[in-house]
Each structure stands twice: as C-alpha cells, then as structure tokens.
Amino acid sequence: MLVDGRFDYLERLRYYVGVATAPxxxxxxxxxxxxxxxLDLFNSRSELVELREELLMQQYRLQQLDHLSxxxxxxxxxxxxxxxxDDEVMRTQLIGESPDPFxxxxxxxxxxxxxxTVGLPVxxxxxxMGQVVEVxxxxxxxxxxxxxxxxxxxELERNGVRGIAAGTRDTAQQLILNxxxxxxxxxxxxxxxxxxxxxxxxxxxxxxxxxxxRQDPSRPFADVQATPTAEISxxxxxxxxxxxxxxxxxAAAPPPRENADG
Amino acid sequence: MVEVGAKEELSGAWVILVSVVLGALxxxxxxxxxxxxxxxxxxxxxxxxxxxxxxHRMGLFTIWAxxxxxxxxxxxxxxxxxxxxxxAAYVALTLYQRLRMFTLVQQxxxxxxxxxxxxLLAFWILFMAGRNTxxxxxxxxxxxxxxxxxxxxxxxxxxxxxxxxxx
Numbered sequence: 001m002l003v004d005g006r007f008d009y010l011e012r013l014r015y016y017v018g019v020a021t022a023p024x025x026x027x028x029x030x031x032x033x034x035x036x037x038x039l040d041l042f043n044s045r046s047e048l049v050e051l052r053e054e055l056l057m058q059q060y061r062l063q064q065l066d067h068l069s070x071x072x073x074x075x076x077x078x079x080x081x082x083x084x085x086d087d088e089v090m091r092t093q094l095i096g097e098s099p100d101p102f103x104x105x106x107x108x109x110x111x112x113x114x115x116x117t118v119g120l121p122v123x124x125x126x127x128x129m130g131q132v133v134e135v136x137x138x139x140x141x142x143x144x145x146x147x148x149x150x151x152x153x154x155e156l157e158r159n160g161v162r163g164i165a166a167g168t169r170d171t172a173q174q175l176i177l178n179x180x181x182x183x184x185x186x187x188x189x190x191x192x193x194x195x196x197x198x199x200x201x202x203x204x205x206x207x208x209x210x211x212x213x214r215q216d217p218s219r220p221f222a223d224v225q226a227t228p229t230a231e232i233s234x235x236x237x238x239x240x241x242x243x244x245x246x247x248x249x250x251a252a253a254p255p256p257r258e259n260a261d262g
Numbered sequence: 263m264v265e266v267g268a269k270e271e272l273s274g275a276w277v278i279l280v281s282v283v284l285g286a287l288x289x290x291x292x293x294x295x296x297x298x299x300x301x302x303x304x305x306x307x308x309x310x311x312x313x314x315x316x317x318h319r320m321g322l323f324t325i326w327a328x329x330x331x332x333x334x335x336x337x338x339x340x341x342x343x344x345x346x347x348x349x350a351a352y353v354a355l356t357l358y359q360r361l362r363m364f365t366l367v368q369q370x371x372x373x374x375x376x377x378x379x380x381x382l383l384a385f386w387i388l389f390m391a392g393r394n395t396x397x398x399x400x401x402x403x404x405x406x407x408x409x410x411x412x413x414x415x416x417x418x419x420x421x422x423x424x425x426x427x428x429x
Contacts, residue, residue, distance in 0.1 A: 010340050017334040024283060024335060028290045099290050099336050101298040102394045107337065134337060141337040148394045169394055171295060233295075 011134075015112070018136025025107060025139060029095040036236070088242040090114065092122075094235065095139065101171050104147035106130070108238060111138040119200060121241045127206035127229030128152065128194060129238060145207065146173045146232055154207050155195040159185055162195055165207055165226060173232040175208050177224035182215045186224055202243050206230075274428030278319070281308050281419060282328060290335055299400045302408040303377050305332050305343070306350055307415045310373065313354035314361050315423055325351040339391055346380040366413040374409035381405055 040047075096107035110116050112135045120132045122142045130150065134141040145152050146167040154165045154177070161184055165175040180186055190210040196203025208226035215222045285308035293301055309328060312320040329344030336343070353376060354361065361369060381401050388395045395401065422428070 013330075014334050014340055017331060020331060021335040024286045025290065028287050028292070032292060096290055097292065098338070099293075099298065099301060100338065100395075101295060102396055103338070104394070105337055136334070149392065167394075169397060 014134065015136060018111070018139065022111075022136065022138040025096050089123075090116075090240040090242070092238050092240050094238060104144040104150075104167060104173070104232075105133070106142050106144060107139050108132075108142055108240075109139060110240060111136050111140050113137050115242075116140050116240060121201050121205070121243065123205060123239045123241060124230045124235035124237070126231060126235075127208070128201065129228075129230045129232060129235065131200065132240070142238075144173075144232055145228060145230075146175060151178075152201065152207055153195045153197040154192040156186065156210075157191040157193050157206075158187075161186060162197070163192075163224070165192060173228060175226040175228060177210070177226060178221070180222045180224050182217060182220070182222050184222065186210060186213050186222065188213055191229075192226055200243075202241065274423075274426045277422055277426045277428045278312060278316075281312075281422065284308075286332065286335055289332065299396075300403045300407045302411050303380070303404050304415075305329075306347060306377060306380070307373070307408055307412060308419070309347060310350055310354045310376070311416060311419045313351050314358045315420070316428070317355050317358045320351070320355075322348055322351055322355065339388065339393065342384055342387060346384060349383075350376045350380060366416060369416065370409045370412045373412045374405050377408045378402055378405035 090110060092108045092110040094106050095109045098105040106129075108122070116132055116135055118132055118135055122129045122131060128145055130142045130144040130147075132140045133143040143150050144167070145165065148167045148169045151164045151166040152175075153162070155162045161180070163177045163180050165177055168174045168176055175192075177186070177192075188210055192207040192210065194201040194203055194205045194207055206229040208228045210224060210226045212225045213222060214224075282305070285304040288304040289301070305328065309320065309325050313325065326344050326348045329347035330340070332343040332347070333340050353372075361372065364372070381404055385395055385401045
C-alpha cells in the first residue's frame with residue numbers, strides 16, 4: 001500500500017488485473033445503460049426537435065467563432081506568441097464511480113487501448129471534470145476536480161486574477177479557491193477558467209463559478225468558494241482532451257524579447 | 263477413473279465464482295449518494311462465508327488475490343482490500359470450526375467486529391496516504407449494514423452450496 005501510494009512500480013500489476021475487472025465494471029453499468037437507452041427511445045422524437053434547434057444556434061455561433069479564431073490566430077502570429085491550436089478530443093462515457101462516497105473518482109470506458117494516458121483532462125459539455133489518474137487496458141479512473149487531492153490552476157475570466165481551485169474534504173461537489181489575498185477583486189458570480197499554468201490543462205476551459213466570498217481582515221487570505229460549471233455528479237457523456245505541446249511553436253519562432261519567460 | 267477425482271476437486275467451482283462475481287457487482291453497483299456510506303462490504307461477506315464453509319478450498323492466498331482484484335475494481339489504493347481481506351480470512355480460517363457452531367446472531371456480531379476493525383484500519387491507512395476519507399464515524403456504517411445482512415448472505419449461500427453439492 002505504501003508502495004502504491006508513493007511509487008509507480010505497481011501500475012503494471014494494476015494494469016493487468018484491470019483486464020479481469022473490466023467485465024465486472026461493464027456488467028455493473030448495464031442496468032443504468034439499459035434504463036438510459038429505454039428512456040432515449042421514448043424521448044427521441046421531442047428531443048430530436050430540440051437538438052435540431054440547438055444545433056442551428058450552435059452552428060450560427062460557430063460561424064462567428066471561426067471568424068474570431070482566425071482573427072485571433074492572425075493577431076497571435078503578429079505577436080509571435082504560442083499558436084493556439086484546436087485540441088483533439090475523444091468522446092467517452094462514464095461507466096462507474098468510486099464506491100467510497102469520499103473518494104471523488106469516476107470510471108470511464110476508454111483505456112490504454114484507446115491511447116489514454118495519465119494526466120489527460122476530462123471535460124463534459126459545460127466545463128472541466130477532472131483528469132485521468134489511473135489507466136487500465138479498457139477503462140481509466142478520473143480524479144474529479146472536487147476531490148481534495150486535486151488542485152486546478154485557474155484564473156478569473158473577468159480580470160485574470162490567478163488562483164488554485166482545490167476540492168473539499170467532504171462529499172459535496174464544491175471548490176475552494178486557495179490563497180486569494182484579502183481585498184483582491186473577486187465577486188460572487190465570477191467565472192473561473194483554467195489558466196493553463198502548469199501545462200496540464202489547456203487554458204480557457206470553464207471550471208466553476210464563485211458562489212461565496214468572505215473577506216475576514218483578521219485572516220491572511222479570503223475564503224472563496226465556487227461550484228463547478230461541469231455537472232460533476234450527473235454528466236455521463238464526457239470528452240477526453242489530448243493536449244498538444246504548446247511550447248514548440250514558441251521555440252520555433254524567434255523570441256520576442258530576451259528573458260520573456262523570466 | 264482418473265477424471266472423477268479431478269472433477270470432485272473442482273465440484274461447483276462455478277458456484278463460488280458466480281457468488282464472488284455477484285459480490286463484486288454489488289460492491290460497485292451505483293447507489294444514491296445518501297446510501298453509499300451504508301454499502302455493505304459484499305466481497306468480505308461472501309469470502310468469509312466460503313472461508314468458513316470450505317476452508318480447504320478458500321485459502322489465504324486466494325482471498326488475498328481476490329482482495330487485489332477488488333482494489334483494482336474499486337480503484338482504491340492497491341493492497342488495501344487485499345490486506346483487509348487477508349486479515350478477515352485469517353480470523354475466519356483459524357476459527358472456522360467454532361464459527362460453524364455459532365448461531366447466526368453470534369456470527370453477525372463477529373462480522374460486525376471484523377468489518378469494523380477492517381474499516382477502522384482502512385480509515386487510518388487512507389488518511390495516512392492522503393486520500394479523502396470520512397470526517398465522522400460514517401466509515402463504520404458498512405460494519406453495521408454488513409452485520410445486518412450477514413444472516414441473509416449466509417442462508418442464501420448455504421442453500422446454494424447444498425443445492426449444487428459444492429464440497
């Protein structure tokens with residue numbers, strides 16, 4: 001146990017036992033799969049109409065977005081900064097979650113066979129869910145951003161104030177913003193997005209919304225809480241993001257200034 | 263015939279396998295969050311039963327290996343369940359002759375103690391490993407629910423064992 005907690009030697013054992021556990025995990029998911037499939041049958045007609053309308057709206061927004069991202073790429077090229085590329089994504093489904101209510105981990109139906117590696121970010125339609133921490137041949141475990149072992153580098157969308165959003169030590173799906181100084185401009189309703197610092201998560205993905213700010217002058221830091229944007233305990237259809245190396249274009253282009261990175 | 267002996271040795275291995283798979287399924291079956299803390303330790307119940315009923319077939323190593331299987335299944339610290347299962351199995355394998363004489367209520371008390379101690383140790387280990395664990399005594403709920411369900415598991419598995427002549 002100590003070895004598993006501290007080192008990686010046992011990953012191979014876990015990997016091979018994962019072949020045996022996959023069918024059981026698949027079977028455990030069958031009832032919910034069957035119920036959602038049956039519900040889909042009944043819902044399909046009305047949902048189809050809704051989805052068509054939504055698709056139309058999204059395509060309309062996409063047209064603008066294409067224009068904006070092209071413009072953004074041009075401006076970035078002018079500034080010679082890192083070219084922002086579209087990330088590759090892979091669809092995946094939630095097939096299980098940790099039986100321990102205090103461990104906020106979920107099981108997804110893609111594994112090493114599909115090219116999943118440790119550290120890949122996982123999103124749902126609304127925001128960041130977590131990252132892959134254990135890879136088995138057919139499944140992988142995802143540590144949710146609301147687990148206290150997880151900390152997400154974030155910034156406020158409104159003014160770029162940086163912070164670290166950590167999970168909480170209870171069963172609630174909440175986030176705490178650590179080390180925000182008192183007096184910093186943080187307001188209830190501010191959106192948190194990934195800052196991209198640390199390189200694990202691509203910048204700009206929505207993480208959460210600030211729900212409460214308490215600034216107590218007797219304490220060094222403000223107490224800022226947030227709820228995740230992603231529907232952490234409800235989403236079943238998820239996306240795995242394959243993050244491309246972003247540092248390469250920077251190295252290829254001549255550096256704009258000496259010691260630009262400090 | 264030679265094959266008879268070989269067959270007898272494996273008689274009804276599938277019954278054991280099915281019960282273990284059922285236990286594994288029940289231990290990862292999605293539950294509403296409110297009840298999740300009460301989820302009985304199904305694998306331990308099933309394995310304690312087989313350890314008491316067929317101690318010559320369910321050895322420590324088998325049970326430890328099934329513990330490793332459960333670890334991967336639940337995605338927890340590798341070795342946690344293996345260690346706990348081996349502890350419970352050791353007690354069951356040492357005392358199986360006495361345990362068979364116990365009434366169901368007495369056995370339930372032993373299950374309460376075994377699962378309780380196991381949960382407490384798991385709580386300490388998980389805490390030391392830095393994993394998120396309960397902040398109150400809710401980590402002991404599975405001991406209660408397991409003890410309450412033990413008579414059901416025992417009677418059910420015994421009827422299977424007798425029905426399919428697993429020896």
